[in-house]
Amino acid sequence: MKFIDFFAGIGGFHSGLTRAGHEMVGWVEWDKYARQAYQAMYDTKGTYTANDITKIKSGRDIPDAEIWAFGSPCTNISVAGNRKGLGGEQSRLFFEIIRLLEDRDWKEKPSLLLMENVKNLLSSNRGWDFARVIAEMDQAGYDVEWEVLNSSWVIPQNRERIYIIGHKRGIATSPVFPINRSELEKKRNFGILRDVLEPAVDSKYYLSKDKVKQLLLNGKKITYSGLSNIKIIGNTSKTGHSSQDVVDVQGISKTITATEYKHTTQIAIKVNQVGNISNSKSFGGNPQTGRVYSDRGLSPTLNTMQGGSREPKILVEPCLTPDRVNKRQNGRRFKDNDEPIFTITTADRHGVLLSNGKTYAIRKLTPLECWRLQGFTDEQFNKAKEAGVSNSQLYKQAGNAVTVPIVEVIGKKLKIE
Incomplete structure (x- = not known):
């Protein structure tokens, strides 16, 4: 299936979904250094792109795709952030996805939504932020399922994240969750931490x-x-x-x-x-x-x-x-x-x-070790490094990324029956 990569960063969704057999037809990312890395790592020629999701006038401007993938910024939701919740300057960008969905006719809406965020979304603002996410997806026409998965099942990094799947009503799609730990461990990139070290x-x-x-x-x-x-x-x-x-x-x-x-x-x-x-x-x-x-x-x-x-x-x-x-x-x-x-x-x-x-x-x-701990390959890292991305940005990009093997396992379960 075709997918749009929103809040793309360095392409954790891109890498995972393409490994699962899907095709990227558009990507949106505002950070110039992340765009620099993304274009060095992937073949983006001929695909749709935009720098700022708030500047996309209408959802009809986006190419057709069966999947919309987005890890909307967690800055205001994370326990390490300012905890302003979905109303914060960064995390409210989730509502831009809803805006773009509502712009499209029912037949043109994607069949599946794939969202990733910090585990703290479940308790942010005493749980009302998570309830708002579910309610917004529901009003947009999607039935929702979710699960908290830990990246430690596929890489030696403790990283709990919530993954939310929206299934368009009236479309026969397969359930994704629950995902057993054994399913994820089959995609394990490194056995233990020492295997990651240079x-x-x-x-x-x-x-x-x-x-x-x-x-x-x-x-x-x-x-x-x-x-x-x-x-x-x-x-x-x-x-x-x-x-x-x-x-x-x-x-x-x-x-x-x-x-x-x-x-x-x-x-x-x-x-x-x-x-x-x-x-x-x-x-x-x-x-x-x-x-x-x-x-x-x-x-x-x-x-x-x-x-x-x-x-x-x-x-x-x-x-x-x-x-x-x-x-x-x-x-x-x-x-x-x-x-x-x-x-x-x-x-x-x-x-x-x-x-x-x-x-x-x-x-x-090292920056390379941090990239490995998100499931990216050394080849991908080297392409970003050779494109002139600084070490400080490489660290930041790893911290912002979605864990690739987790997305790959989810991607293989995204199906329209």
Whole structure:
């Protein structure tokens, strides 16, 4: 079936519905950076597009399509937003969809509506906002079903969202919900969080030793009395070098010298670099090759082997907003090893704690990892990146996106009988 992609962003609906066999014939998106990414990622030639849904004069100006998909802005509904509800400046754009529907003759209206929003829509304004959504769809001629689905069933990110399907009355369409968890797990992109992580990450994503200590103490991972028993790996040092000058252009740590090798707890190194130092057993190096770092970009001080196994026993724990000692979101600072990451948002930069129980490093997620956590492919990310989209916008776009594998599963159940 043909579909229109409203509030398109970077095309979570586009990717999911096309994977399910549907065809995009029009898209609407006002953000210039999202449009830049969208056009780089997809073949939009010959399709209808508009920048601003409020400037579309009539629903009759939109091409015919059996499906209208929209994740209308949740800014005023989300618990992380200002909670003004559907009357807020962004979230009221839902009513633009209703306006465009009402402009079309009954025969020209789409057979199916697919809406996504935050779970908090159910309780926003004591539930009246959700009731208003259902009532508006009902008046437009649609019977409605809905379900809350968690993206953690398809990707390692905890992201609860409500998906609402509107079925045009008089058209024989198939019910979509309920969707069993097993149906979604068949589309799982990554098994666990560590599978999402890039093998080698630039040092700019890693926190300094002092910041790591703050977060570990703040998150009750360690106590002050336990500080002397652990090693903190960060990107600053106490050797007189600046934090930008710890590792030279060849990737060799300037903090490691022949006289300092015994004082490993006082030396901070960039854990993403590969450096060489001869016979450096105290740094986890191989006495033959002198390699200080593993080929996965993690310091071997984090790689504890067991029984000759080649797999490092590194704990990968989600870290809530590592760039903020005082976090905005409620709840724990760290999750358990390989639990789903905290919900990706447009504002918060979540990260991971890497440890073996004695040595700790914390870093922020990269933009690519955030895109992976929404189900987009590396190829799609690279197309957006090569089109000139900045890292800050790539983060924002991931936070705004709809989880692709969820949409794909729903898309395969959208049928006209």
